Amino acid sequence: MTLQVTEITNLAIDLIGVRKTYRKKVQALRGVNVQVGRGEIFGLLGPNGAGKSTLVKIMMRVVRADAVMGTVLGRPLGNKNKLAVTGYLPESHRFPGYLTGMQVLDFYAALARVPRPVRRSRAPGLLDRMGLTRWADRPTREYSKGMLQRLGISQALMNDPELIVLDEPTDGLDPMGRRDVRSMLLELKKAGKTIFLNSHLLSELEMVCDRVAILNEGLVARQGTLAELTQRTVEYRIRTSGDLQAIRGEIEKRSGTIRNGQIVLGGRDAQGVNELIDLLRQNGHLIEAVEPHRLSLEDIFVEALGQSTAAPAVSQTGGRKA
Amino acid sequence: MQVWALIVDSFRDAIDRKIFWIMLVLSAATAGAMACVSFDAEGVNVLFGTWHIDSEFYAVGSETGRSAIAATIIKIVFDLSIGWVGIILALIATAGMVPAMMSPGAVDILVSKPMSRHKLFFGKYVGAMAFVLMQATVFVFLTTFVAGWRWKCWILELLWLIPLTVLLFSYVYGFCALFGVLTRNAMASLLLTLVAWVGVWAPQTLYETFVTFEEQIDPDQRYQRAVGALKWVLPKTQDIPLIAGKLAGAALMSDVIATESGTVTDGKKEPTIDPRQAEERLSDVNIAVSIASSLAFEGVLVAAASILFRRKDF
Ligand SMILES: Nc1ncnc2c1ncn2[C@@H]1O[C@H](COP(=O)(O)OP(=O)(O)O)[C@@H](O)[C@H]1O
Ligand SMILES: [Mg+2]
Numbered sequence: 318m319t320l321q322v323t324e325i326t327n328l329a330i331d332l333i334g335v336r337k338t339y340r341k342k343v344q345a346l347r348g349v350n351v352q353v354g355r356g357e358i359f360g361l362l363g364p365n366g367a368g369k370s371t372l373v374k375i376m377m378r379v380v381r382a383d384a385v386m387g388t389v390l391g392r393p394l395g396n397k398n399k400l401a402v403t404g405y406l407p408e409s410h411r412f413p414g415y416l417t418g419m420q421v422l423d424f425y426a427a428l429a430r431v432p433r434p435v436r437r438s439r440a441p442g443l444l445d446r447m448g449l450t451r452w453a454d455r456p457t458r459e460y461s462k463g464m465l466q467r468l469g470i471s472q473a474l475m476n477d478p479e480l481i482v483l484d485e486p487t488d489g490l491d492p493m494g495r496r497d498v499r500s501m502l503l504e505l506k507k508a509g510k511t512i513f514l515n516s517h518l519l520s521e522l523e524m525v526c527d528r529v530a531i532l533n534e535g536l537v538a539r540q541g542t543l544a545e546l547t548q549r550t551v552e553y554r555i556r557t558s559g560d561l562q563a564i565r566g567e568i569e570k571r572s573g574t575i576r577n578g579q580i581v582l583g584g585r586d587a588q589g590v591n592e593l594i595d596l597l598r599q600n601g602h603l604i605e606a607v608e609p610h611r612l613s614l615e616d617i618f619v620e621a622l623g624q625s626t627a628a629p630a631v632s633q634t635g636g637r638k639a
Numbered sequence: 640m641q642v643w644a645l646i647v648d649s650f651r652d653a654i655d656r657k658i659f660w661i662m663l664v665l666s667a668a669t670a671g672a673m674a675c676v677s678f679d680a681e682g683v684n685v686l687f688g689t690w691h692i693d694s695e696f697y698a699v700g701s702e703t704g705r706s707a708i709a710a711t712i713i714k715i716v717f718d719l720s721i722g723w724v725g726i727i728l729a730l731i732a733t734a735g736m737v738p739a740m741m742s743p744g745a746v747d748i749l750v751s752k753p754m755s756r757h758k759l760f761f762g763k764y765v766g767a768m769a770f771v772l773m774q775a776t777v778f779v780f781l782t783t784f785v786a787g788w789r790w791k792c793w794i795l796e797l798l799w800l801i802p803l804t805v806l807l808f809s810y811v812y813g814f815c816a817l818f819g820v821l822t823r824n825a826m827a828s829l830l831l832t833l834v835a836w837v838g839v840w841a842p843q844t845l846y847e848t849f850v851t852f853e854e855q856i857d858p859d860q861r862y863q864r865a866v867g868a869l870k871w872v873l874p875k876t877q878d879i880p881l882i883a884g885k886l887a888g889a890a891l892m893s894d895v896i897a898t899e900s901g902t903v904t905d906g907k908k909e910p911t912i913d914p915r916q917a918e919e920r921l922s923d924v925n926i927a928v929s930i931a932s933s934l935a936f937e938g939v940l941v942a943a944a945s946i947l948f949r950r951k952d953f
Binding site: 339374377378379380381397398400401403405407409410411412413414415416420424425427428429430432433472 | 640641643644645647648651652654655739742743744745746747748749750751752753754950952
């Protein structure tokens, strides 16, 4: 019964010090720590080549880590019983073209030790949910990229997994498809599943993730709940009419800065905002807007990569590709 | 369940390839062609009486006729199953299986399933065998049946060719699987396998040559012993026809050997080995030792392939 002690941990994924160097040259992961709670949607974010897929592949035994400690679902990495209750959608996966959609689900679920009657009863429902019913008996070589992606997600759900690991799940999907995936993720979360997802699409993560980690050059640069990360810094932006240069000194005395013709005040300092407004009024400026500004995940992301969040061009774009 | 799923998948993979159907059509065509020929008291009857070739040699009823017909059957069935034709077709059909399993995007899902990579590899390997077993069964059953039905010559011992074809194929497929893991390319592994097959064939043939012409070229048996050792380690592909002959009936043994190792000039067989010597050689073959040592070598190849596969990052 000592075994059960580790099960009690409420972390679905608890990996410490993950290192991987490919062919003695490419340092893909340089000591990564990730903790994912049970029932959470966790997003791993990072630019191309950051090592996101490598981390997922290590979790799924596709790649062997040079060093790794910790557990997945309370068991050491690669435990077969836990793999049997894990669903995995690899990045740019390929199914044998000769298998039909139905056969794909049946074949991979058989490898995941799902009994035949369960496979038979579960597959049609998943195909239906992914809008593939009409294609169930067509070979997958006739599928479009989006259909393959949806089939891939169905495949990852065939074993009714406790943990679902998705590498770029919305890759190749149109906006409608993306929305479907998002609502499905939330549905799965409601059913108590843990979801680990890789994405370079910031907006996607922002909409569904409870917690995120930002991976850069093989290291976790930030990790936390979205609220923790984004509410950490708030700034106020004041838009006015007229030339601010004349009172620049006064503004800066009150820790404001002028950026893009707007006054920006860092921190959550409502008192400071009011002092600035008084100053502007006294000088005959018309206040057009006062906006509290939460940093977006993207701002955090860019900041984590060591660039300035102040660059206006960056904060204007939404959901930039990483 | 997992291995079964992999075997079923290998079949689906094979059925998807044209070569699968080519093999079935060839089996049917061979049986069909045989069915168009029959033998009567005067000779050979082609296409149900369309032509008649008078021949004492093939006349039914005579002792020579019977054994000539039997030898023909054996020649056809042997050559197309455990001869190079069948094996090469089977290799073409299966050489792509390991590389396809390892292709990027496909391998990720497979190796993430709750089974060891050894089991996964083994399942794919057995899948290829199962495919060849099926093809060999169809071919041997059809031809044996037609030979019995149309040529009035039931040689049920020919059914031994089913397991023997699979066995011979497996000797060669061991190389193919290893090259498949190394190159991850169907064409490259097929070509390398053919090279390896020649490499396995050469010592066996050289050995025979050294034994036959011992006095002229190898009086102190030095080459003979060196090549013999090599031959002993490598899979003994050329023992398969001998084993088949032994199992198919002692009376036909010398025919078989003459057929297998003879050269044909002007339509007449010229055995390189005289029948008496051949029979001697045949009784030399220890079936158990030949098969066991060959399988041991195959086992080493497959183990090496499987270990390489297990260690790979994808
Ligand atoms: N099989 C491999 N062999 C060698 N290098 C690899 C391999 N897979 C990934 N890499 C390298 O490791 C780094 C991380 O890659 P990856 O994990 O795919 O990043 P991401 O998924 O974040 O884009 C990259 O520099 C990539 O080139
Ligand atoms: Mg990736």
